[in-house]
Amino acid sequence: MTHVVVDPVTRIEGHLRIEAEVDGGAVKEAWSSSTMFRGIELILRGRDPRDAWAFAQRICGVCTTVHAIASIRAVEKAIGATPPPNARLLRNLIMAAQNVQDHVIHFYHLHALDWVDIVNAMSADPAKTASLAQSLSDWPLSSVTYFSGMQDRLKAFVQRGQLGIFANAYWGHPAYKLPPEANLMAFAHYLEALDWQRRFIKIHAILGGKNPHLQSFLVGGMATPVDPDSQSALNMETIAALQKLVVDGRDFVSRVYLPDVLAIASFYKDWASIGAGVGNYMSYGDYPMDDSEHPELFIPSGIIHGRDLTKIGTVDPAKVTEQITHSWYTYTEGNDAALNPFKGETNPNYTGPKPPYQLLDVAQKYSWLKSPRYDGAPMEVGPLARMLIAYGSGRPTRAKQLVDTALSTLKVGPEALFSTLGRVAARAIEAQVLVESMDMWVQGLADNMGRRDYRIQDNAKWDPSTWPADCFGYGLHEAPRGSLGHWVHINKGAIVNYQCVVPSTWNAGPRDAEGQPGPYEASLTGTPVAKPDQPLEILRTVHSFDPCMACGVHVVDAMKRELARVRVM
Amino acid sequence: MNGLNLREELEQRGISRRDFLGFCASMATIMGLPGATSAIAAAVENETRPILVWLEFQDCAGNTESFLRASHPTVADLVLDTISLNYHETLMAAAGSQAVSALDETVKNNKGKYIALVEGSVPTGADGAYCTIGGRSALDIVREVCGGAAATIAVGTCAAFGGIPAAAPNPTGALSVADAAPGLQNLINMSACPANAENITALIVYYLTLKRWPPLDQYRRPLFAYGASIHDGCERRAHFDTGQYVEAWGDEGHRHGYCLYKMGCKGPATSQNCPTVKWNEGTNWPIGCGHPCIGCAEPNFWDTMTPFYGRLPNVAGFDVGGWVDTVGLSLTGLAAAGVVAHGVIQAVRHRHETDKDQAESKK
Numbered sequence: 054m055t056h057v058v059v060d061p062v063t064r065i066e067g068h069l070r071i072e073a074e075v076d077g078g079a080v081k082e083a084w085s086s087s088t089m090f091r092g093i094e095l096i097l098r099g100r101d102p103r104d105a106w107a108f109a110q111r112i113c114g115v116c117t118t119v120h121a122i123a124s125i126r127a128v129e130k131a132i133g134a135t136p137p138p139n140a141r142l143l144r145n146l147i148m149a150a151q152n153v154q155d156h157v158i159h160f161y162h163l164h165a166l167d168w169v170d171i172v173n174a175m176s177a178d179p180a181k182t183a184s185l186a187q188s189l190s191d192w193p194l195s196s197v198t199y200f201s202g203m204q205d206r207l208k209a210f211v212q213r214g215q216l217g218i219f220a221n222a223y224w225g226h227p228a229y230k231l232p233p234e235a236n237l238m239a240f241a242h243y244l245e246a247l248d249w250q251r252r253f254i255k256i257h258a259i260l261g262g263k264n265p266h267l268q269s270f271l272v273g274g275m276a277t278p279v280d281p282d283s284q285s286a287l288n289m290e291t292i293a294a295l296q297k298l299v300v301d302g303r304d305f306v307s308r309v310y311l312p313d314v315l316a317i318a319s320f321y322k323d324w325a326s327i328g329a330g331v332g333n334y335m336s337y338g339d340y341p342m343d344d345s346e347h348p349e350l351f352i353p354s355g356i357i358h359g360r361d362l363t364k365i366g367t368v369d370p371a372k373v374t375e376q377i378t379h380s381w382y383t384y385t386e387g388n389d390a391a392l393n394p395f396k397g398e399t400n401p402n403y404t405g406p407k408p409p410y411q412l413l414d415v416a417q418k419y420s421w422l423k424s425p426r427y428d429g430a431p432m433e434v435g436p437l438a439r440m441l442i443a444y445g446s447g448r449p450t451r452a453k454q455l456v457d458t459a460l461s462t463l464k465v466g467p468e469a470l471f472s473t474l475g476r477v478a479a480r481a482i483e484a485q486v487l488v489e490s491m492d493m494w495v496q497g498l499a500d501n502m503g504r505r506d507y508r509i510q511d512n513a514k515w516d517p518s519t520w521p522a523d524c525f526g527y528g529l530h531e532a533p534r535g536s537l538g539h540w541v542h543i544n545k546g547a548i549v550n551y552q553c554v555v556p557s558t559w560n561a562g563p564r565d566a567e568g569q570p571g572p573y574e575a576s577l578t579g580t581p582v583a584k585p586d587q588p589l590e591i592l593r594t595v596h597s598f599d600p601c602m603a604c605g606v607h608v609v610d611a612m613k614r615e616l617a618r619v620r621v622m
Numbered sequence: 623m624n625g626l627n628l629r630e631e632l633e634q635r636g637i638s639r640r641d642f643l644g645f646c647a648s649m650a651t652i653m654g655l656p657g658a659t660s661a662i663a664a665a666v667e668n669e670t671r672p673i674l675v676w677l678e679f680q681d682c683a684g685n686t687e688s689f690l691r692a693s694h695p696t697v698a699d700l701v702l703d704t705i706s707l708n709y710h711e712t713l714m715a716a717a718g719s720q721a722v723s724a725l726d727e728t729v730k731n732n733k734g735k736y737i738a739l740v741e742g743s744v745p746t747g748a749d750g751a752y753c754t755i756g757g758r759s760a761l762d763i764v765r766e767v768c769g770g771a772a773a774t775i776a777v778g779t780c781a782a783f784g785g786i787p788a789a790a791p792n793p794t795g796a797l798s799v800a801d802a803a804p805g806l807q808n809l810i811n812m813s814a815c816p817a818n819a820e821n822i823t824a825l826i827v828y829y830l831t832l833k834r835w836p837p838l839d840q841y842r843r844p845l846f847a848y849g850a851s852i853h854d855g856c857e858r859r860a861h862f863d864t865g866q867y868v869e870a871w872g873d874e875g876h877r878h879g880y881c882l883y884k885m886g887c888k889g890p891a892t893s894q895n896c897p898t899v900k901w902n903e904g905t906n907w908p909i910g911c912g913h914p915c916i917g918c919a920e921p922n923f924w925d926t927m928t929p930f931y932g933r934l935p936n937v938a939g940f941d942v943g944g945w946v947d948t949v950g951l952s953l954t955g956l957a958a959a960g961v962v963a964h965g966v967i968q969a970v971r972h973r974h975e976t977d978k979d980q981a982e983s984k985k
Contacts, residue, residue: 104929115687221715262909
């Protein structure tokens with residue numbers, strides 16, 4: 054038995070530590086720990102709820118829109134504000150752009166190096182690489198000359214001896230299975246994706262002023278003016294610019310990202326039966342298609358228990374609870390209580406080893422993450438959950454179609470989806486579905502301009518004097534990494550209590566009161582480990598969830614605890 | 623080293639001399655050094671790759687993401703390539719003990735030669751347990767790594783000034799790099815939330831070109847990026863001066879680019895080059911998108927600039943009074959009133975900073 058510690062888990066957002074017992078070449082048991090805490094929700098208390106989105110947004114600069122969206126939705130629900138149709142369309146576009154860009158960056162820059170051996174690409178035959186690339190799609194950058202140039206560049210980089218971010222990695226590890234040509238193609242696309250993400254995200258600059266940390270959100274709508282007859286508003290020029298960016302984005306996803314994922318997956322089919330995890334999946338659903346109180350959602354909501362795709366249950370936010378049995382917090386109701394976020398309390402209370410430390414005491418408390426549960430059960434959230442629910446419910450039809458195509462391309466059945474590889478494929482499929490949907494929302498904005506509907510904001514609810522004196526609200530969102538909820542209590546125009554239950558808390562949380570592991574922990578059990586001192590396979594499964602740890606850690610103090618707001622002058 | 627300099631490297635990657643000089647010219651503009659294009663080109667071409675390490679503590683990775691957006695495609699990317707980035711948790715291939723040893727070896731073998739970039743604040747509460755990496759506290763790491771660096775760049779407002787973790791009531795005892803590791807050599811604050819990629823790149827090129835670090839303001843921020851207020855360079859300034867304000871979201875004035883002052887804009891109290899450099903390859907910036915500036919480059923902005931939709935004079939520290947209403951009511955002498963009002967703001971701001979400096983010096 055070998056005790057393996059991976060800390061820091063790199064190529065993620067935030068600070069994650071994995072401890073695992075490895076025996077007989079596989080993980081017997083694993084523990085996931087988040088090792089950073091800021092307390093943003095505590096900082097939010099006493100503040101103007103209209104400011105909350107900007108604070109909450111800073112929970113994460115990678116998924117830089119998601120907490121802003123959840124925050125304005127929560128406050129809107131509490132105060133009764135109704136965003137006009139243009140705001141819905143602007144938000145849908147911003148959300149879709151975030152998901153698509155995030156998925157591409159995750160695959161190429163955060164996850165690919167778990168599957169792709171960069172050093173091995175130096176021995177590739179550029180001609181065979183070109184044939185491979187041309188067999189996958191008609192992407193124009195796939196000539197022999199192009200790959201030959203890429204290889205020269207790589208060789209020059211390696212030969213100069215300063216490997217920088219590629220130093221000290223696991224090159225040559227026996228778990229790398231790609232032929233040199235696939236490695237070279239992936240290296241080229243790693244660099245292309247770096248350029249692509251910067252261009253594609255100009256959609257956010259147009260609609261939000263800048264990225265990261267867009268600045269156009271408002272409680273009750275959006276700050277981005279819409280007027281085809283002004284040069285200081287979204288007009289036909291910007292509509293055309295958005296259309297162009299969407300087309301370019303779709304081009305890269307459909308001709309590079311999705312084909313790459315399927316090609317690489319074909320060499321790693323054993324990973325279609327590794328890393329399944331808890332087997333329960335949840336999605337709140339998102340991308341409202343109309344402006345009614347209960348709109349149709351483009352990405353559907355639903356619950357799957359025990360991998361049963363034939364029964365898609367409905368989601369009730371009242372069944373969401375959080376536990377702190379193994380988290381560095383206390384509850385007034387006791388260590389094993391499970392609290393709904395509206396009654397949530399979080400008192401940070403570090404009881405782990407004093408740094409510097411070697412090992413955590415995993416029998417006790419071992420993470421800054423809490424353990425969210427739905428009706429007492431752990432849930433996996435994220436692209437795989439969403440695509441499974443889409444697959445099971447048959448909508449959107451494009452998602453079902455793409456999942457079927459991927460399965461038949463890889464010659465595997467639907468059971469292969471419940472795996473590390475399933476997560477990687479679902480993310481790429483979702484990117485394709487969403488990037489194809491964006492044009493419809495751009496067109497929606499243009500149609501509203503045609504009808505001279507330039508409304509962007511529910512101004513009637515801007516002034517806090519129009520709000521109920523005491524109100525509660527929650528805002529749900531499907532972020533790139535999964536189901537996100539913010540819960541807020543507002544009294545006399547100020548925040549009393551604010552709580553976030555976040556995708557990476559669902560997925561990366563520690564064991565609960567009953568000892569049930571969270572999805573990371575469950576999925577690592579059984580993961581093969583060829584070399585315990587080079588735990589590449591552990592990274593594969595953990596990275597397949599796209600960890601985002603700063604998002605996962607949150608704190609709200611006991612509602613009854615009086616907090617003096619100190620202004621720093 | 624294989625002896626390739628940047629110029630040769632660029633040629634090998636198909637970047638023409640003309641493209642390269644274009645990049646250098648844009649860098650010269652950002653740094654406020656018109657005419658320095660050839661000097662920058664010469665300096666960058668002859669420079670060997672300096673070693674950088676990028677540390678992340680109480681962060682959101684927003685500055686890392688911003689860095690990935692560095693514009694002037696390909697060339698900016700290549701300039702990053704000419705730096706040896708030996709440690710960056712979000713980007714590096716190695717993990718766990720291999721990642722830790724990459725940092726340890728860099729620090730040990732290059733003492734006094736490498737540049738440290740820090741993203742995120744440093745917590746001091748709970749014996750450092752609010753942020754640990756490889757079992758070590760952020761406080762421990764920042765002191766060792768930045769203490770051995772030739773220079774430290776605090777990227778983003780959290781590292782520069784404590785940022786959001788340090789906002790009231792600062793639950794974790796979060797500190798800026800300057801306060802967490804006192805007495806560092808060559809500490810430069812690149813504030814903003816996040817820092818603009820163009821400014822980060824410009825700072826590195828400035829150093830490679832001129833072999834020194836740029837002059838700084840009283841908050842240790844380079845003057846080339848933080849030397850003027852947002853308000854002074856704002857494209858909507860004429861509307862301020864003539865008393866044309868947005869009164870409600872989506873109204874006629876909002877759709878036609880009027881001044882956002884009454885909606886809470888903090889541009890008059892904020893120094894940064896957003897109006898000229900803009901964001902995402904010059905695509906846009908917050909005010910261009912119809913939303914007020916929130917003052918994100920300034921120390922303690924989460925406390926001093928909130929509520930974000932409150933008018934600047936009503937924000938703590940800027941108690942000027944309701945003169946904007948006077949401006950709005952009076953149709954005569956609007957421009958004059960606007961100029962006077964602006965002068966008052968600047969004077970108050972100066973006083974605020976002076977008071978702060980005095981408070982600092984009493985510590």
